[in-house]
Amino acid sequence: MAAVLSPERAPAAADSAPLLEVVDLKKHFAIRKGLLSRVAGYVYAVDGISFTLRAGETLGLVGESGCGKSTAGKTILKLIEPTSGVVRLRGRRINNLGRRDMRPFRREMQVVFQDPYSSLNPRMTAGDIVGEPLINYNLARGSEIADRVAYLFGKVGLRPDQMIKYPHEFSGGQRQRLGIARALSLNPSLIVADEPVSALDVSVQAQVVNLLMDLQAEFGLSYLFVAHDLAVVEHISHRIAVMYLGRIVELTDKQSLFARPLHPYTEALLSAVPIPDPQMQRKRIILMGDVPSPINRPAGCHFHTRCPYAEAHCRVEEPAMQEVHPGHFVACHLRQPETPASKPVS
Amino acid sequence: MATAASDTLKPTGAAWRDMIAGALRRHPTMIAGFVILGAMIAIAILAPYLWTIDPQAVSPIRRLRQPSELYWFGTDMLGRDIYSRTIYGARISLAVGLSVALFSTLVGLVFGLVTGYVRLADTIIMRVMDGLMSIPPILLAIALMALTKASVENVIVAITIAEVPRVTRLIRSVVLSLREQPFVEAAIASGTGFVRILARHILPNTVAPLLVQGTYICASAMITEAILSFIGAGTPPNIPSWGNIMAEGRSLFQIAFYIILFPGIFLSLTVLAVNLVGDGMRDALDPRLARRM
Numbered sequence: 001m002a003a004v005l006s007p008e009r010a011p012a013a014a015d016s017a018p019l020l021e022v023v024d025l026k027k028h029f030a031i032r033k034g035l036l037s038r039v040a041g042y043v044y045a046v047d048g049i050s051f052t053l054r055a056g057e058t059l060g061l062v063g064e065s066g067c068g069k070s071t072a073g074k075t076i077l078k079l080i081e082p083t084s085g086v087v088r089l090r091g092r093r094i095n096n097l098g099r100r101d102m103r104p105f106r107r108e109m110q111v112v113f114q115d116p117y118s119s120l121n122p123r124m125t126a127g128d129i130v131g132e133p134l135i136n137y138n139l140a141r142g143s144e145i146a147d148r149v150a151y152l153f154g155k156v157g158l159r160p161d162q163m164i165k166y167p168h169e170f171s172g173g174q175r176q177r178l179g180i181a182r183a184l185s186l187n188p189s190l191i192v193a194d195e196p197v198s199a200l201d202v203s204v205q206a207q208v209v210n211l212l213m214d215l216q217a218e219f220g221l222s223y224l225f226v227a228h229d230l231a232v233v234e235h236i237s238h239r240i241a242v243m244y245l246g247r248i249v250e251l252t253d254k255q256s257l258f259a260r261p262l263h264p265y266t267e268a269l270l271s272a273v274p275i276p277d278p279q280m281q282r283k284r285i286i287l288m289g290d291v292p293s294p295i296n297r298p299a300g301c302h303f304h305t306r307c308p309y310a311e312a313h314c315r316v317e318e319p320a321m322q323e324v325h326p327g328h329f330v331a332c333h334l335r336q337p338e339t340p341a342s343k344p345v346s
Numbered sequence: 347m348a349t350a351a352s353d354t355l356k357p358t359g360a361a362w363r364d365m366i367a368g369a370l371r372r373h374p375t376m377i378a379g380f381v382i383l384g385a386m387i388a389i390a391i392l393a394p395y396l397w398t399i400d401p402q403a404v405s406p407i408r409r410l411r412q413p414s415e416l417y418w419f420g421t422d423m424l425g426r427d428i429y430s431r432t433i434y435g436a437r438i439s440l441a442v443g444l445s446v447a448l449f450s451t452l453v454g455l456v457f458g459l460v461t462g463y464v465r466l467a468d469t470i471i472m473r474v475m476d477g478l479m480s481i482p483p484i485l486l487a488i489a490l491m492a493l494t495k496a497s498v499e500n501v502i503v504a505i506t507i508a509e510v511p512r513v514t515r516l517i518r519s520v521v522l523s524l525r526e527q528p529f530v531e532a533a534i535a536s537g538t539g540f541v542r543i544l545a546r547h548i549l550p551n552t553v554a555p556l557l558v559q560g561t562y563i564c565a566s567a568m569i570t571e572a573i574l575s576f577i578g579a580g581t582p583p584n585i586p587s588w589g590n591i592m593a594e595g596r597s598l599f600q601i602a603f604y605i606i607l608f609p610g611i612f613l614s615l616t617v618l619a620v621n622l623v624g625d626g627m628r629d630a631l632d633p634r635l636a637r638r639m
Contacts, residue, residue, distance in 0.1 A: 079531050079534060079535060103537055109535075110536060111531070111532060111535045113528040113531070113532060114528075118527050118528045118529060119527075119528035119529050121533075121547050121550075121551070122551070122633065122634060123632075123633060124547075124550075132533065132536065132538060132542075132546070133536035136538050136539070136542070168633065179532070182532065182536065183536075185536070186536060186537070
């Protein structure tokens, strides 16, 4: 369990080609109306996100509900076809591959879903669920399957005699372990974890997060960890990307994000994290209003409607992603490389 | 889909038998349904050996006799033995009910899967189904019978056509919601082929609604057949079915109630049995319910 306590370990081979590279990925859902299914508009769920993920690294993708973080994960996995953009896995472009060409790459990237109930087929036994990917890729046959499934059960902290049980006989945390075992069965390099702990209660969350970190240490996995709980993301991630209305507004390593957030939205998010000390006061930044609709987004910087520091040109001009400090990217007009952060958080 | 691989993870043959026996113990109403239905099927098959006489033999001199030792269920206005007619009538009612249930669920399942997966087929097939559903099923069956000659096969086809739209609509909606389930997405992400997703993830989860719908259709098809016979649009009048025995006895109900009573009891018992079996099987086949209690 020692590995659990050292999430800060340097990602292996930091200078090699990234495992996953996402360039300007977009997913716009058409809204169809009327008898002839005329396109009445688009939901800009993911609107041009770019990032890289190295082997053995965890990138946390945070943002509030509806900001497009889950859609981003599914689009990278090609469970949803992207509207445009490029996804590269080990330098090979995969977003334009057909179903058959995609098959070998599916092995490399697996998924763990948020809801541990609907993500397991209620009519298959736990052993069949975890063993199915092995059958798909012909990785084992006959009794080897049961052996391999038993090994995976052990890895995620389940007993092999639970293989003949059905999903409804497991608790939420055990079900999520089953989902992780299924994802592990193909020995992938990347796991997209789509809010894997947000449906679990807090004590179980910690167990599952620690399990994910143990497995990362053992198998050198990379995680794209989608979540809205900053405390969980802080614990598991090496770098964090903050999303707002389909775009990444800030991307940096964990330490600088929490110590020195540059985007006003990140500041507000961090100030909302509860401190486990009732005496302690902190300057809360309360955002006014709701998240604008991803169908009719504000012009200029999407955040200007709620930004406490918004200036005139924020309403007109879209800010570009800029590297303000080495490795610290932010999309904000007020945070230019030549003018370091003028309004530090308390 | 019993692959060699999945067998190793499943209970062995003996365990299966235990599971089935356990399910029966836990579902006594299902056993009752099976017993009644089995008895009806046995009656239908063994009709000539159950002390029956020719159900079509007319004997005007012995018409409208009360139930007696000689005529157990009495005789009708043409002096035909109601007992023999009821026993032979089981053949028609069961054949129609079971085959309509089987064919309409199979056809509806195929249409439902196609419309749930192919958008173009969805628009075309569902508009046709909407059109069929706008006509009351009895009227549709009557109209179809009017186009053809009266025979048991045509009755089965007519009632099947009238029932298919409902099954299609049901299965389509189930498939559409299953397709979006995370467990199906996880299966796609782990490289599961389309055929296997259909066979392992979609089809097993359509079984419960299909069974419920199928038993309902079986029961309602027997009643529809009775109605068709009743108004003279069903099986030819010389072939006895529970429906046309009752239809012929209707006008004499006040003086010879037993003409309607006995086929009526048989029909209600059979419909009840089918519903009991259907409900029991839905619960027994659902892993969430099977091991409870």
